[in-house]
Amino acid sequence: MSEEVRVPIESDADTVIARQAGRDVALRLGFTRTDATFIATAISEIARNITVHAGAGEMIVRELNEDGRTGLAVIARDEGPGISDVAAVMRQDYRSNAGLGMGIWGAMRLMDEIDIKSSPGEGTTVTMKKWCGFDEVAAFLDH
Amino acid sequence: MTVSILKQGNYLIASVQSALTDTEVIELRDALLAQVAKHRSRGVIVDVAAVDIIDSFAARSLTTVARTNRLRGAKTVIVGIQPEVAVAMSQFGLRLDSAYIALDLEAGIQLLTA
Numbered sequence: 658m659s660e661e662v663r664v665p666i667e668s669d670a671d672t673v674i675a676r677q678a679g680r681d682v683a684l685r686l687g688f689t690r691t692d693a694t695f696i697a698t699a700i701s702e703i704a705r706n707i708t709v710h711a712g713a714g715e716m717i718v719r720e721l722n723e724d725g726r727t728g729l730a731v732i733a734r735d736e737g738p739g740i741s742d743v744a745a746v747m748r749q750d751y752r753s754n755a756g757l758g759m760g761i762w763g764a765m766r767l768m769d770e771i772d773i774k775s776s777p778g779e780g781t782t783v784t785m786k787k788w789c790g791f792d793e794v795a796a797f798l799d800h
Numbered sequence: 801m802t803v804s805i806l807k808q809g810n811y812l813i814a815s816v817q818s819a820l821t822d823t824e825v826i827e828l829r830d831a832l833l834a835q836v837a838k839h840r841s842r843g844v845i846v847d848v849a850a851v852d853i854i855d856s857f858a859a860r861s862l863t864t865v866a867r868t869n870r871l872r873g874a875k876t877v878i879v880g881i882q883p884e885v886a887v888a889m890s891q892f893g894l895r896l897d898s899a900y901i902a903l904d905l906e907a908g909i910q911l912l913t914a
Contacts, residue, residue: 669821676853694853694884695891701855705822759856763892
């Protein structure tokens with residue numbers, strides 16, 4: 658049975674629980690310690706977006722098995738104010754030293770795939786994936 | 801707080817004992833700035849060997865400590881960054897501007913007393 662861990666995010670203490678859960682699942686699935694740290698760091702950034710912008714939400718860490726490869730998905734959900742221009746966030750127009758953009762920007766560099774679904778008043782769902790053995794540095798340079 | 805701050809002559813040594821929440825990162829930042837001012841320290845070593853990750857928030861807070869201390873004539877030395885944490889920071893593009901970096905506590909003390 659594939660593995661799944663759910664962590665309610667209501668405070669910054671929950672963020673630590675979520676990133677440790679992400680690291681634990683990653684190591685059990687066979688990710689390297691470096692990749693597990695990438696995942697934990699991305700979780701920390703995205704969980705902060707929940708506590709700062711939405712107040713509360715949930716993170717799910719889930720095992721992936723597709724086309725014979727193993728991976729890990731992190732799904733972060735909240736019912737906060739949402740993002741009016743997701744494309745701008747993904748283009749990194751929002752990048753700044755504080756706030757939403759920096760976290761998304763970091764997560765994009767640390768994970769293999771990232772998808773954001775959001776609209777004003779509808780909350781936000783961020784889905785991030787990382788695949789075992791995938792060379793993220795090479796993939797990033799290829800973009 | 802899961803951080804201890806020891807005074808050693810003109811220097812301070814802060815050891816982080818475990819993963820920190822954002823609230824604890826802020827407490828560490830404020831405690832370091834207050835203690836450096838109170839003791840008129842020449843430098844402070846922050847040992848992060850037990851830290852699980854350094855993300856944008858932690859990096860920004862440590863940079864604030866280093867910049868502020870520099871304006872006070874004090875050096876800030878970050879020691880013990882784990883190899884995986886260093887790779888993740890590099891991939892993220894996070895830097896610790898204004899801080900000195902040393903491999904471990906011993907190297908950090910050497911850097912301050914040289």
